[in-house]
Amino acid sequence: MNVLSALVRRLLQLIGVMIGIAIVSFLMVHLAPGDPVSLLAGDRTNPAVIAGIRHQYGLDLPLWRQFIVYVGNLMHGDIGRSLRFQQPVAELIVRFMWPTLFLTGYVLCLAIPSTMALAVIAARRPGGFADQTIRAIGIVGLAIPVFWLGIMMSRLFGVTLGWFPVSGYGVGVGDHLYHLFLPALSTAIWLVPVLTQSLRAALIDGTNADFVTAARAQSASEREIFWKTILPNSVLPTLNLLGVMVAFLIGGAIIVEIVYAVPGLGSLMIGALLGRDYYVVQGLALVFAMATVAVTLIVDLLTAFIDPRVRV
C-alpha cells in the first residue's frame, strides 16, 4: 500500500523531471556551436540548397516553435533521425543499448560479491592487517586511470597471453561474457574500492549500534546478528551509492567502450559528438537522464523494501 503510493508519487515527480530534461537537452544541442546542415550538405553547397535543407528539417523556425515540434514528436516516441546513419534515433539507441546494459550488469555481478566479501573482511578488525591491505590495494585501483589499465590489460591478456579477445561484443550470451570480461574487470577495479570503503564504514558503525548489543544480550549468535541485523542496517548508504554508480556506468562507460571497441552507447555518443549528429546526442542525453531517474527510482524502492521508516 504505502510502497504503491510512494511509487505513484515518484512517477508524478518524474513528469517534472522529464520536462526539465527535455528543455535542457534541446537547448544544449541548439545553442552549441556548429551547424548540422553543413554536415549533411557538405561545406561547398550553394546557399539555396542549404536553405532548402533547413526548411526540410524545420531549422528555419524560431527556437520556441522548434521546441514545440520537438516535444510533440517526443509524445509520439519520435526522437528524430540520425543525420549520419539516416535511421530513427530510437532504433539506433536501442541497438547500441544492449552491449552497454550487458556490460553494466556484468560489472555489477563482478563488483557486488567482491565488495561484500572485502568489506566484511575489512570491518571484522578495523585497522587490522586485512583492513589495511584492502584499503591500500583499493587506493591503487582507484588511482590507476581506466584508459591506461584498459590498454595494459588488453595488451597483456589479449595480445601477449591471448586469453581474452581485445575488442567487440560477440554473438550469444556466452560469447558476450567472454568478450566483455576485460572491460567489465577494468571497470570493477575502480568501482569495488569505492563501494567497499562505504560498506566497511557502515558495517563498523553497525557493529557498535545499541540494537546489536541488545541482540547479543538476547544471545543471538554472531552469524545471526551479522546477517539479520548488522548487514540490513548497513547496506542502505552503499545501495544509494551503487545507484549513482550504475547511472554513471550507463552513461559513462565511454572510455572502456572505446578502449575495447564495444559497440555500446558510449561509442555511439562519441561518434555522434564528433560527427555533430545532433539528434543522436539529444536522444542520448534524454536516455541517460531517464536511465538515471529509473535507477534512482529502483534504489528508492529497494530502500523502502528494506527500511520501513521510509515507507511513509
Added chain:
Amino acid sequence: MSAGTKPPLLRVEGLGVSFAAVRAVKAVSFELQPGEILGIVGESGSGKSVTCRALMGLLPGAAHATGSVTLEGRELLGLSEQAWCAIRGREIGMIFQNPASHLDPLSRIGTQVAAPMIRHLGIGRREGLRRATALLDSVGIRQPEKRVHSYPHEFSGGMKQRAMIAAAIGCGPRLLIADEPTTALDVTVQARILELLRRLNEERGLAIIFISHDLSVIADICSRVIVMRGGEVVEHGPVRQIIGQPRHAYTRLLVDSQPGRKGFPPPLPAADIAAPLLSVEDMSVVFPARRRPLIGKAAAFQALDGVTIRVEAGETVGIVGESGSGKSTLARTIVRQNRPSGGTVRFDGEDVPALSGKALARFRRRVQMVFQNPYDSLNPRMTVTDAVAEPIWRHGLADRRSAVKQAQALLEMVELPSALRERKPHQLSGGQCQRVGLARALALKPQMLVADEITSALDVTTQAQILQLLIRLQRERALALLYISHDLAVVAGMCRRVYVFKEGRVVETGMADEVLSAPRHPYTQELVASLSHLAPATAGTSRPTGNCHESR
C-alpha cells in the same frame, strides 16, 4: 535481609573490570536473593553500567574482568561464548536506557520479541509470534494482535521500553538487569514502567538489578541499594537506611542533591506592578503539514493552542510538561525562533513578533536563552572565554579586548575554575559546560532568562549545583526566569508559580506549592503521583507536600 538461609541467586565477589590500564570497576561484591530488587546508584562514570555488562558477559573485547560471578552456584566469568549464549536471554534478561536505539529499526516488534524464545525454547515462528502477542499484552500494550506487526518507529518511547521488557522476559529468566530503563522517558511514563517492573517482580518472582543515577527512582522500587563511585562500592544496605542515615559523604551528597530535597531560598515575591515583563496571550503555534501531492491528507500540527502566561520582573516561573507538550515551542516562540500563528507575545509592552531593527537588537539583549544540551549550544571551535565574549562585542557593548575581560569576570561568577577558561567545550564536563552556557546568557545583562531543560542532561549532583548557581544569579541580578522542565520536583522547588502543559495547552496554573499539594487537573494529579520520592528522612512531612514546605 541478605542474611537469609536461601542460597543467593547471584553472588558477585571481588569483580574488577579493566580497560588496558584503566580500572573501571574495582573489587565490587554483592549478593542478590531470588525475587529481590537491588538498586545500583551512581553518577555517570561510576562503573555501574560496566558492572552489569560484566554480569551479562557483554564487555567489549578490550575489557578484562577478574573476580567471580556465580549464578545459582555456577561460575559465569570465563565462560565460552557458546555457554554464554545459553544464559543470556534465557537465565538473565537485560533492558537498556534508550529503548529507541536498542530495537532494530528494520524488523517488526513481534519478530524481535519472539526471537529469544525461538532461539532458546525451540519453538516455531508461529508459536513465537503467538507468545509474543501474549507477552505484549502482559506488559500492557493495547491491541497486541495488531501491534506485533508494527515497526519500532511506530511505537512511543514507553511502548518501546515495554517491548524491550517483553523480549527480555519471554524465556522466563530468573534475573532482569535494567540499565537506567526509565532515564530517557517522561515522568508519567517512568512511573508506569516502574509499576510494570514491580508487578513482574511480584507475579513472576523476577529478581531485578535496577541501575539508575536517580536515587528517588531507586528508593521507589528497590529494597536494597548499592552506591557506586569511581568503580567502587562506597555504601551498601537497605534503601531506608542508605537514605535515612547515609554514612558515606558521597551518599549524603547524592541524597541532598535530590530535587526539592535541599531548601532553596524562598523565591522573591513579585512586585505587584500592573504591566508584566512578559505576557503571552492566547498564543497558538501551528506547524504546517508536509505537503504530499495527491495523497496528502496529513493535518497541520498544532504545537501550542491558546496559551496564556505572564512573567513579572524578577519572578521565577516554571513550565512543566512531558515531551511533546509544547514547552520548548513556547520558549522558541518567545525568543522569536518560531512565529506564533495567533495571539500576542509582549515583552515590556512591546509586540515581540513585530520587532525589527534597533528594537529587535535591544529585545535580544534583554531576553536570553540557556539550552538543554550545553555541548550542542556552544561553538566547538571556540574557547569558552571567546564563546562568552562573542555576544558582548557582537552587540557592540565593548571592543574585543574588554569583552574578553568581561567574559573572564562572568566565568568567575559562574564559578568556572580559571584553569578551564581557555578550553574548548568538548574538554569540559557537562556541568562545567552548562556553567559556560549560563555565563554566555548573562553576558548581555538580560532582564529575563529562558532556561529550557538546562539540567536534564546532567547528573543529580551536578544538577543540584547548577540550580543553586542559577538561583543565586537570579537573585543577585533580579532576573526574571522562565524555567522549563519535565521534572515537577525541580520546578516546584525553585519556582513561585508554575504552568502545567499538556498537548499544547496550559491545563493548570497557580502557586507552585498549591499545584503540588492540591492538583486539580487529572493530568497534574498523575504527574504529582508519579513523582518518585525518597522515603521521608525528615520526620513528619507528607508525601507530595514535603518539598514545598521545606522550601518555604
